[in-house]
Each structure stands twice: as C-alpha cells, then as structure tokens.
Amino acid sequence: MLRTAERSASFVRQKPRRVIDLAGFLDSNSMRQAARDQERQTSTVSHAKKFRITPALTTVLGLFVLLTAGAVLVVQAVISRDVVRELGGELIDNGMDGLEAAVAEQLYAIRKTARYTARALDMGTLSFDDPDTAKQYLFGSLAPLDFVSFTLLIDADGSGLMVDRGPGDGTLLSETFSVNLDEPLVAPIFNRARSTYSSFWSRPIFLPRRDNTYLLYVKPLHEADEYLGSIILGMSLHRMSDITRYLSDDDVTVFLMEVGTTEIIAHPGLNHHFEELSPDNVLVDIDDVPDHFLANFSELRQIGNRTYDLNPRDKLYSGYDENGEKRFLVLEDQNSRFRGLPVRIGVHFRSDFLEHSINQLSSAAITGLGLLGVSLLGAGFLARRIVVPVKRASAAAKDVAELNLAKVEPLPASLIRELDDLSHGFNSMVAGLKAFNRYVPTSLVKRLLQEGRTETPPEEREVAVLFTDIAGYTSLSEGMSATETAAFVNHHLSLIGAEIAKQNGTIDKYIGDAVMAFWGAPETLDNPAEAAAQAAVGIASAIRKDNVERVERGEKPVRIRIGLHIGPLVVGDIGAPERVNYTVIGDTVNIAARLESLGKEIDPAADVIVMASDEVVGALTHNLDIESIGPHKVKGRDEPVTVLRILP
Structure with a gap:
C-alpha cells in the first residue's frame, strides 16, 4: 500500500513536466502544421472569386424575370390560340344545344298535346260522335300552342273537325270537313297512319287551300288492330319562322333547313316571301332567302371541325356579308331531339364572337414585351431594396453569433413585408438574448445556442x-x-x-x-x-x-x-x-x-x-x-x- 501511494505521488509530481513537454511538442509540430493548414485555407478562400450582393441579385432577378416572362410570352403565343379556339368550340356547341333545346321545347308541347288528346279519346272523354265537345277540347288544346297553325281530328273515313288559329288576332275558327283519303297529296300520310302505331312528322307539304307549306305531326289512333283515325297538328312555314325570329337577334340569325337539302323551312325574314310557294315549289330555295350572307351559302368556305374542336354533327363555314364583315355559319346534319321532324338547325353570327380573343393575342404580346422591360428595371430596384437590410442583418448576425450583443444595433423597418418581419423578429431575438443574458452566464447562453434545444426530455x-x-x-x-x-x-x-x-x-x-x-x-x-x-x-x-x-x-x-x-x-x-x-x-x-x-x-x-x-x-x-x-x-x-x- 505504501509503495503504491509513493508511486502515485511520484506520478503526480512528474505529470506537470510531461504536460509541458507535450505542449511544447504540439507547439513545435502539430501547431505549426495546423497553422500552415489554416494559412492555405485562408489563402484559398481569399483567392476565390467573391460576388457583390447588389449586382449579383440584380443579375439573377433580371435573368429570372427575362426567362420567366419570355417563356410566358412564348407559351401564350403557342398555346393561347389553341385554348381560345377550343373555348370557341365549346361556345358553339353550347349555343347550338341551347337553340336545339328551345326548338325541341315547342315540339315537345305538340307531342304532349297529341298524346293527351289520344288519351281523352281512349277514355271516352272525347268522341268522333260528339263534335261540340271535341271542338271545345281542341279550342283549349290549341290556344297555348303559339306556333301551331291548326289541329285536326279526323276519323278513318276522312271526316273530321278542324280548329284553326285564324288570322292571328286571337280568334280561333272551327269547321267540319271531309277529305278524300286517296288524293295524292294526303294519301301517303293517311296510309302511313293506318300502318303504324307511332306518331310521326310528315315532310313539307303545300296545302293549296291554305296557300302555304306545312309540316304535319300525326298521331294515329288505333283500337286493337283497327285504325280509328288520326290527330294532326300543322305548323306552317310562317309559324316556324316565328320560332326562329324569337331565337334570333341583331347579331345572331337562326334558321331551319330541310334535312338532306339546302331548302329553307324557317327564317326570321321569310314572313313576306311565301307568295311563290306552290305544289311544285314547296319550300324557299336558299338562293331566294332574304339574307345576303345565307343566300351565298354555296360560296362559303367550310372550316374543319378540328380547328375549333366542334361536335362531328356540326359543320362550320365562314364568309362575308354585304357590308364586308366576316361571319361564321354553323349547320348541323340532323338532330334526334326533334323526333323525326325533317329539319336541321343552323345559325350564323359575327366572327368577333370567336376571333375577338385571338385578335387580342398580338396586342397582348406587344404589351407583354413592354412590361418585360419595366419588370427588368423593377428587378434592379427591388434588388437594391432587398440588399440594404440584408447587409445590415448579415453584419449584425456575426455579432449575435459571438454574443457581442452590446455592439448590435436594431435593424430598421422596411417597406417589404418579409424584410420588415425579419427586422422585427431579429430585433425581438436580440432583445430576448440581452434579457436572457442578464440572468444566465454568457458561456451557458452560448452552449444553449449551440445545442439548439427544442425537446422536452422525460x-x-x-x-x-x-x-x-x-x-x-x-x-x-x-x-x-x-x-x-x-x-x-x-x-x-x-x-x-x-x-x-x-x-x-x-x-x-x-x-x-x-x-x-x-x-x-x-x-x-x-x-x-x-x-x-x-x-x-x-x-x-x-x-x-x-x-x-x-x-x-x-x-x-x-x-x-x-x-x-x-x-x-x-x-x-x-x-x-x-x-x-x-x-x-x-x-x-x-x-x-x-x-x-x-x-x-x-x-x-x-x-x-x-x-x-x-x-x-x-x-x-x-x-x-x-x-x-x-x-x-x-x-x-x-x-x-x-x-x-x-x-x-
């Protein structure tokens, strides 16, 4: 035990000398090597190229704005035209759907009226043998159908009752009559009615007695296999033109054309052009329609549907009216919503509806180039506004890192929100550190800052x-x-x-x-x-x-x-x-x-x-x-x- 104590004492006495020798060794070798390494590192860093923040930030922001704005302009020029045209196609499709729905609504009212009349006959509320009751019923059913010219209730022998809208002054007329079912003009209609149970529309037929062309909606009446007669509602070209007039305005003209031909069935301007109609000239030829743009239909240029991504059933044409203004015309082939009515709907309108946005793209591109130049100037100004407080914050951050808090001056406020928030946050942090430093030794504060403790240990x-x-x-x-x-x-x-x-x-x-x-x-x-x-x-x-x-x-x-x-x-x-x-x-x-x-x-x-x-x-x-x-x-x-x- 004594010897052990003596050896320990001897070791203690010798230890300071060994520490001094080690320090000398480090000073003479390791410390010199470390000094040389530090000198090389400092030399390398000092020779590395440094950038000033103001020109660097201005250049970066300027290039960013230039590349971004330039890319936007290119993308706009390349894509916007296609986007606008696709939107134009949707506009056309939606517009045609709306027009078709408006026409189909009138046709639906006709089908409903015929169906309810047939049901009334089937239930015995109406009868061919009670013309007075039938007349009153037909009066009531025709009254709300503004675009129907007459309603006809006819039996299998050709005898019937007709209620007519009359001259259009609100007076409804009625008469009984008899039709020769073998007459070439009407025989095809009644022969079809005998052989089918389904309602149908006739092709345009000129009625000499009424001096106009009509489209007839026929509802056959059958009991078992026996043909009893028909309910017929007639729409004249005059009444159908009223529908197109109702749907048209100063910029948009709606018309109806016969399926498979270019003959016009309805047009807002046809009301005073029916004098030439006859059994041999049932419809108005498109060349005679009182519409200069439509009358030159054969000269219009057809545009591919892909140009505006149109519905395949529609065809798009372009041309110029009598004033030299460009117009577009859309014509559909056939519409199932019309339930057999042999018409197709068409519309022509000013080209501005589709091309206005496209024409503005060029002006927008020029304006964009001007704004790009202004943006570059703004980038330089913004860079300077950002650099000044950042420089001050950088200098102050060095003092904070070394806890030289007495040397730190408060950062000034800034008009830029983020920089202003930085100033407020930095100043609050320094104030908190100063207050914290009053109660805790500086060495401990440095340690806490280095460790960055954010956890709650158990x-x-x-x-x-x-x-x-x-x-x-x-x-x-x-x-x-x-x-x-x-x-x-x-x-x-x-x-x-x-x-x-x-x-x-x-x-x-x-x-x-x-x-x-x-x-x-x-x-x-x-x-x-x-x-x-x-x-x-x-x-x-x-x-x-x-x-x-x-x-x-x-x-x-x-x-x-x-x-x-x-x-x-x-x-x-x-x-x-x-x-x-x-x-x-x-x-x-x-x-x-x-x-x-x-x-x-x-x-x-x-x-x-x-x-x-x-x-x-x-x-x-x-x-x-x-x-x-x-x-x-x-x-x-x-x-x-x-x-x-x-x-x-």
Missing part, C-alpha cells in the same frame, strides 16, 4: 391523474346511427373537457367515450390533487345538469364513473424519434384507471361515482363529502389501495 414529477368513462355505454348508444353516436360522444366529451380546462388540466387522450387527464405538468402546481378533485366535482355537476335536459327530451340519462389518483410519474416526450407525444407513464396511471373501473362494483346504479385514492383525499384543502370505501386490491398492484368516494 422527467419525474408528482402528477394527479383523472379517468372518466360512461357506464353502460353500449346499451345507451344502442339504436343510434353513426351520426347520432358521434354527436352524442362529442357533446359528452365537450362537457368533460370544459370542466378540465377550468382547472387548468391537460387532456392526455380520448379513449372512445373515456377521457384521461392529468395535473402537475407541463405547469407545476402546488396541489395537483385539489385541481383534479375540483374538476371531478365540476364534471359531476355538468353531467347531472345535462341529464335533466336529456330526460325532458325523452332520452336516457348518462351515468359516469370517475377515478382519481396522485403519485410520481414520468412526464415528457414519449415515443419513437419520428413521432412523440407529451404524456405521462407509470403506476399512478394504472391505479387511476382501476379506481374508475372499481366504481361499477361499489355503486353500479349511481349516476355519477367518483372514486379517489387516500393520497388524493389526503391532499384536499376544501371540504368535500367523503365516504370511506376501505382498502381494495386493484389489478396489477400487490398492495391494496385505500379507496374513498367523493360525493359531489
């Missing part, structure tokens, strides 16, 4: 834990829908959460309808048990008040169990590195949970039962009604727990 504290749970939740929620169950649980948890918040508790988690909360962390409390007990009393009061309202609504009251315990726990960030929770773990949590569960054994019928450990009750300072339950052994704990019941 620590042991005295914590009070509260558990709540609904008794008989399964039977209580039985019969509820998912929405009703969610609403019920949310309302219940809101009541409990409000009382916990009043006592500054921390809700750890929701477990279905159960709640776990604790007191004593993160804030340190003088008496966590008192706060937890007061929260339990508040929860009991809130539940009972809510139960009164539930009973008044005819709902079952809610019964709840509460468990309280206090003891040492580990509190802090618990979990995997990529996902942590601020929570508590330890035996105290388990005991609080077991006390809550124990309530079902002590008083299973209670509306609210609060079970607390002796440690909780012993820490209370307010007088509460307490009932001793005695020691109970709880699951997971060898020693029994002294249990008391708080009677709120």
Whole structure:
C-alpha cells in the first residue's frame, strides 16, 4: 500500500513536466502544421472569386424575370390560340344545344298535346260522335300552342273537325270537313297512319287551300288492330319562322333547313316571301332567302371541325356579308331531339364572337414585351431594396453569433413585408438574448445556442391523474346511427373537457367515450390533487345538469364513473424519434384507471361515482363529502389501495 501511494505521488509530481513537454511538442509540430493548414485555407478562400450582393441579385432577378416572362410570352403565343379556339368550340356547341333545346321545347308541347288528346279519346272523354265537345277540347288544346297553325281530328273515313288559329288576332275558327283519303297529296300520310302505331312528322307539304307549306305531326289512333283515325297538328312555314325570329337577334340569325337539302323551312325574314310557294315549289330555295350572307351559302368556305374542336354533327363555314364583315355559319346534319321532324338547325353570327380573343393575342404580346422591360428595371430596384437590410442583418448576425450583443444595433423597418418581419423578429431575438443574458452566464447562453434545444426530455414529477368513462355505454348508444353516436360522444366529451380546462388540466387522450387527464405538468402546481378533485366535482355537476335536459327530451340519462389518483410519474416526450407525444407513464396511471373501473362494483346504479385514492383525499384543502370505501386490491398492484368516494 505504501509503495503504491509513493508511486502515485511520484506520478503526480512528474505529470506537470510531461504536460509541458507535450505542449511544447504540439507547439513545435502539430501547431505549426495546423497553422500552415489554416494559412492555405485562408489563402484559398481569399483567392476565390467573391460576388457583390447588389449586382449579383440584380443579375439573377433580371435573368429570372427575362426567362420567366419570355417563356410566358412564348407559351401564350403557342398555346393561347389553341385554348381560345377550343373555348370557341365549346361556345358553339353550347349555343347550338341551347337553340336545339328551345326548338325541341315547342315540339315537345305538340307531342304532349297529341298524346293527351289520344288519351281523352281512349277514355271516352272525347268522341268522333260528339263534335261540340271535341271542338271545345281542341279550342283549349290549341290556344297555348303559339306556333301551331291548326289541329285536326279526323276519323278513318276522312271526316273530321278542324280548329284553326285564324288570322292571328286571337280568334280561333272551327269547321267540319271531309277529305278524300286517296288524293295524292294526303294519301301517303293517311296510309302511313293506318300502318303504324307511332306518331310521326310528315315532310313539307303545300296545302293549296291554305296557300302555304306545312309540316304535319300525326298521331294515329288505333283500337286493337283497327285504325280509328288520326290527330294532326300543322305548323306552317310562317309559324316556324316565328320560332326562329324569337331565337334570333341583331347579331345572331337562326334558321331551319330541310334535312338532306339546302331548302329553307324557317327564317326570321321569310314572313313576306311565301307568295311563290306552290305544289311544285314547296319550300324557299336558299338562293331566294332574304339574307345576303345565307343566300351565298354555296360560296362559303367550310372550316374543319378540328380547328375549333366542334361536335362531328356540326359543320362550320365562314364568309362575308354585304357590308364586308366576316361571319361564321354553323349547320348541323340532323338532330334526334326533334323526333323525326325533317329539319336541321343552323345559325350564323359575327366572327368577333370567336376571333375577338385571338385578335387580342398580338396586342397582348406587344404589351407583354413592354412590361418585360419595366419588370427588368423593377428587378434592379427591388434588388437594391432587398440588399440594404440584408447587409445590415448579415453584419449584425456575426455579432449575435459571438454574443457581442452590446455592439448590435436594431435593424430598421422596411417597406417589404418579409424584410420588415425579419427586422422585427431579429430585433425581438436580440432583445430576448440581452434579457436572457442578464440572468444566465454568457458561456451557458452560448452552449444553449449551440445545442439548439427544442425537446422536452422525460422527467419525474408528482402528477394527479383523472379517468372518466360512461357506464353502460353500449346499451345507451344502442339504436343510434353513426351520426347520432358521434354527436352524442362529442357533446359528452365537450362537457368533460370544459370542466378540465377550468382547472387548468391537460387532456392526455380520448379513449372512445373515456377521457384521461392529468395535473402537475407541463405547469407545476402546488396541489395537483385539489385541481383534479375540483374538476371531478365540476364534471359531476355538468353531467347531472345535462341529464335533466336529456330526460325532458325523452332520452336516457348518462351515468359516469370517475377515478382519481396522485403519485410520481414520468412526464415528457414519449415515443419513437419520428413521432412523440407529451404524456405521462407509470403506476399512478394504472391505479387511476382501476379506481374508475372499481366504481361499477361499489355503486353500479349511481349516476355519477367518483372514486379517489387516500393520497388524493389526503391532499384536499376544501371540504368535500367523503365516504370511506376501505382498502381494495386493484389489478396489477400487490398492495391494496385505500379507496374513498367523493360525493359531489
């Protein structure tokens, strides 16, 4: 032992000499090498090319603006034309759909009228043998059909009753008549009616007696296999032209053309051009229509549908009117919505509707180039406005890094929001560091800054834990829908959460309808048990008040169990590195949970039962009604727990 002590003393005496020798060695070798390395590094850095922030930022911003704006202009020139034309195609398709719907609406009214008239005959409300009743019925059915010229009820022998709209002054006329069904003019119509049960439209037919061309909608009447007659509604070219006049305006002209031909059936300007109609000239030829642009249809240039991505059923033409203004014409082949009416709809309109946006692209490109030049000037100005405060912040940041806070001057405000926020944030940080530095040694402040501590490491504290749970939740929620169950649980948890918040508790988690909360962390409390007990009393009061309202609504009251315990726990960030929770773990949590569960054994019928450990009750300072339950052994704990019941 003595020799060992002597050797230790000798070692201690020799140690300073060895340290000095080592220092000398480092100074003469390693330190010189380190100095040479530092000198080379400094020399390399000093010879590296440095850029001034103002010209560098101006150049970068300018190039960015130039490249971005130039790319935008190129993309606009290349893509915008196609986009505008696609939108133009959608405009045409939507417009044609709207016009078709407007015409189809009138045709639907005709079909409905014929169908209801046939039903009236089938039910016996109308009869061929009661012309007076039939006349009144036809008067009423024709009145709202503004674009129908006449309605005809004719039997299988050709005898019938006709109600005519008359001269158009609101007077409806009626007459009985007889038709020779073998007459070449009408024989095809009645022969078809005998052989079919379906309604149909006739081709245009000139009626000499009425001196106009008509399209007839025929509804055959059959009983079993016997042909009884027909219901016929007639639309003259005059009335159909009224429809196109109703749909047209100063810029858009709507017309109807016969399927498979270029003969015009309806046009807003046809009302005074029917004098030349005859059995040999049933329709108005397109060359004779009082519309200069449409009359030159054969000279119009057809445009491919891909140009405007049109519907394949439509054809697009372009040309010029008598004033030299460009117009477009859209003509469809045939429309199934017209249910056999042998017409196709067409429309022509000013070219501005489609080309206005395209013509503006050139002006937009020129304007964009001008704005690009202004943007480059603005980039230089903006770069300077950014550089000045950044320079000041850079110089101040060096002093902050070395904690030379006395040398740091406040950064000035800036008109740029981000830079202004930087100034305010930087100044606030420096002020905080100065205040912090008054209470903590500079060396410790540097260490904290270097470590950048942002975590809450676990620590042991005295914590009070509260558990709540609904008794008989399964039977209580039985019969509820998912929405009703969610609403019920949310309302219940809101009541409990409000009382916990009043006592500054921390809700750890929701477990279905159960709640776990604790007191004593993160804030340190003088008496966590008192706060937890007061929260339990508040929860009991809130539940009972809510139960009164539930009973008044005819709902079952809610019964709840509460468990309280206090003891040492580990509190802090618990979990995997990529996902942590601020929570508590330890035996105290388990005991609080077991006390809550124990309530079902002590008083299973209670509306609210609060079970607390002796440690909780012993820490209370307010007088509460307490009932001793005695020691109970709880699951997971060898020693029994002294249990008391708080009677709120």
